[in-house]
Amino acid sequence: MAEKTLFQKIMDGELDGDIVYEDEQCVVLRDINPQAPTHVLVVPRKPIPSLNDLTEEDEALVGHLFVVAKKIAAAEGLDGGYRTVFNCGPDANQTVPHIHLHVLGGRRMGWPPG
Ligand code: 5GP
Numbered sequence: 001m002a003e004k005t006l007f008q009k010i011m012d013g014e015l016d017g018d019i020v021y022e023d024e025q026c027v028v029l030r031d032i033n034p035q036a037p038t039h040v041l042v043v044p045r046k047p048i049p050s051l052n053d054l055t056e057e058d059e060a061l062v063g064h065l066f067v068v069a070k071k072i073a074a075a076e077g078l079d080g081g082y083r084t085v086f087n088c089g090p091d092a093n094q095t096v097p098h099i100h101l102h103v104l105g106g107r108r109m110g111w112p113p114g
Pocket of ligand 1: 006017018029030031032033034086087093094095096097
């Protein structure tokens with residue numbers, strides 16, 4: 001069996017995580033190294049390693065992650081807007097091989113990202 005990812009261990013209660021929301025399809029936790037006043041990660045329970053591993057059967061799940069992101073942004077009071085990011089692969093600095101949607105807000109952000 002493949003080794004559990006960091007996020008899988010948090011979801012399984014083997015590691016601590018600041019979980020702000022969960023449902024049957026995903027968990028939302030605060031990033032341990034926040035890059036904005038609000039920085040949470042929307043993580044599907046299904047351990048998909050990267051966006052390149054998505055299949056058609058994951059379409060509804062990915063849509064669900066964005067709907068949850070919107071609800072969390074509202075709950076966090078991100079009225080001025082927010083950014084959502086999926087990093088994919090080494091050039092994008094993906095460090096955890098379990099897809100996760102970053103939601104960042106609470107400050108003005110630049111574009112393009114570095
Ligand atoms: P990636 O670079 O793969 O897109 O994002 C991984 C994210 O996980 C990073 O923003 C990093 O700060 C966060 N992270 C790394 N280790 C931990 C941890 O132990 N707990 C939490 N909550 N986040 C972590």
